Amino acid sequence: MAAHDPTKIGNEVWHKTGQGKYIGSAIYGASDGIITTFAVVAGVAGAGLSAAVVLILGLANLIGDGLSMAIGDFLSGRAERKYQKSEEERELWEIENHPEGEREEIRQIYKNKGLEGETLENLVAAITSNKSLWIHTMMTEELGIYIDEDSSPLKSAVVTFISFVVAGFMPLLAYVLSSHVPIFAANQFLAAVMITGITLFTVGAARVFVTGEKWYLGGLEMLVVGGISASAAYLIGFLLKGIAGAA
Amino acid sequence: MAAHDPTKIGNEVWHKTGQGKYIGSAIYGASDGIITTFAVVAGVAGAGLSAAVVLILGLANLIGDGLSMAIGDFLSGRAERKYQKSEEERELWEIENHPEGEREEIRQIYKNKGLEGETLENLVAAITSNKSLWIHTMMTEELGIYIDEDSSPLKSAVVTFISFVVAGFMPLLAYVLSSHVPIFAANQFLAAVMITGITLFTVGAARVFVTGEKWYLGGLEMLVVGGISASAAYLIGFLLKGIAGAA
Structure with missing residues (x-):
């Protein structure tokens, strides 16, 4: 390489290695996992349903969506490979x-x-x-086809699933631990919001490894997107609360 | 173009036009919308919670996830453009x-x-x-950067959101209409499964426009992925049912 802005070298390294793809899958999976589960938690909280409902639906959604995302990733990666071939x-x-x-x-x-x-x-x-x-x-x-032989669709799917489930579990943590941690029990939803906020910011900031953007901008962006999504879910839960009462 | 297998010409057309990108966004958004909402419906059904809970959480999730997906798409499209620049x-x-x-x-x-x-x-x-x-x-x-100036991140995000919400509403349809359609009211979950199955197959088959694969294979694949995802959600809802009873 010719000499140039040394902070940019990192991008090329990630772009050139298969490893970078897995980091991308991990961050993509984690982002999706937190936001999906957080929307469930917020919807349940907005509707005033019980903590048990949060746990049941949060976990059901986490595994269901995580599986579909990972299988979908694997199949589309394999299909793309086949199409290129x-x-x-x-x-x-x-x-x-x-x-x-x-x-x-x-x-x-x-x-x-x-x-x-x-x-x-x-x-x-x-x-x-x-x-x-x-x-x-x-x-x-x-x-417009640029062949990348380095990365494996299967490995990428496994990485997506694990990061989806681990990060997506964070919004549920306060509910799971509330019987052991008094501060969580006091206001489970507030505790979940705080834990989720920290996780969103961290995952957003970690995108620096893939995109080369500034870490705090990535973190803030993710925090805002997750916040909008959860607020919308909370609002809808709140507005439809009457239906649950009537049921 | 030199003469070749004429069935393949379609692929090139889609690849070459910006239009193809929006069809891709629509199909991607629709797939994700159905699977996400279907997982909520299945989780609620597995846990034996009320139809009102299906509606509240299904809609909350639909809007929350749809927004986050569309905003995320827009931001990542814009960031990619900036990075390329x-x-x-x-x-x-x-x-x-x-x-x-x-x-x-x-x-x-x-x-x-x-x-x-x-x-x-x-x-x-x-x-x-x-x-x-x-x-x-x-x-x-x-x-490995191949610049595509044709498609707009904003349009693509709007297409993603609309298709996410419209397709994602299908698993909820039987619950929304059950007071007007007696056959839906008889077994809402079964009706939802059937409507969702048809939608999954249709969206999967529509992928033929983007990938050029056989339509029935695309449809079956999507049906299987959605089925696995919803079965997992149902199972977890069923297994955790006890918690709700205790709450």
């Missing part, structure tokens, strides 16, 4: 059966990017001299 | 201030892809002859 094979077939058409496509792509004359012809000759380079150039430039 | 500026700075180092990086990238000698030098000369091409080649090959 099939496009790769198709490009290979085209290059072998219609080399002139495909060479012309490469020429048009780089002509649109501003090359011309001998420079353009040299580049076209260079790219089409190597079948693998030719295929991958077509895939990237024509289809 | 900053990387673009950084590459420009490097090219202007350390052209030799950056030219050598281009050389190494294509050397690793199998080019050598005069072919390699011609390609390096062609790419570095055009600043914009040089920058974007560095970004794609070095950082």
